Amino acid sequence: MLHHLIRPSLRVLRQLGLGAFIALILAACASKAPDHPFLPWDITLFPDGTSAVFGAHLGKDSLLDFKRLYNQKADLAIFVDPDKKTSLEAYFGPTDVGALSANVAIVAQVDEKLLQSWISADHARPDPTPSGAWKYPMSDEQIRTAQNFPIESITYKPSADYSESLIERRFGKPESIEHAKEPNAYWLYPNKGLLITVNKEGRDLFQYISPKDFAKLSASIPPQAPASP
Numbered sequence: 008m009l010h011h012l013i014r015p016s017l018r019v020l021r022q023l024g025l026g027a028f029i030a031l032i033l034a035a036c037a038s039k040a041p042d043h044p045f046l047p048w049d050i051t052l053f054p055d056g057t058s059a060v061f062g063a064h065l066g067k068d069s070l071l072d073f074k075r076l077y078n079q080k081a082d083l084a085i086f087v088d089p090d091k092k093t094s095l096e097a098y099f100g101p102t103d104v105g106a107l108s109a110n111v112a113i114v115a116q117v118d119e120k121l122l123q124s125w126i127s128a129d130h131a132r133p134d135p136t137p138s139g140a141w142k143y144p145m146s147d148e149q150i151r152t153a154q155n156f157p158i159e160s161i162t163y164k165p166s167a168d169y170s171e172s173l174i175e176r177r178f179g180k181p182e183s184i185e186h187a188k189e190p191n192a193y194w195l196y197p198n199k200g201l202l203i204t205v206n207k208e209g210r211d212l213f214q215y216i217s218p219k220d221f222a223k224l225s226a227s228i229p230p231q232a233p234a235s236p
Contacts, residue, residue: 048177056219116159
């Protein structure tokens, strides 16, 4: 899932020169978050267990809705993990989300059997990825159909490097933290449908999903590395 952004071993994203400057601006706004609808800490929760972030209602709005909202093209592809899990992802690359810049990737809500049938019918040769997954290109017809699929989750990798204190100030204290002493610590906010990968050596990763589906995000957390002898 989210092979464009997740984990340093997948795609290494270049730091943007404005990152440190933006982080300083955010840190200075300690008393109140800016009044802007599309900031990463602005999460709207709905009674049906869904949520909205960055102007997109997860599980309701489509990939095309997001594309139109930000007026940016996306790279759509089907990924098959080593464990045979199949997903459809849309990578938007560097995107101005409100006042901030970030790399954005979206996982579509779609039946895996449909994706597998598309792979079988198209016979396109896949490309390997550093994660061990295979990336399958999509035909124009498949892309036209896929862009109407609902958004399941959004992954947001900001150009700014947020401090842990800033994250806690904006999002609140996590319900739990996994792998707290490792380079990548995972902050869990199940009631918000949010998983933050706090990278002690680089930029952080913010993953959003409807709270009712949060188990899918928590299940993606890798097992803890064994202790050194």
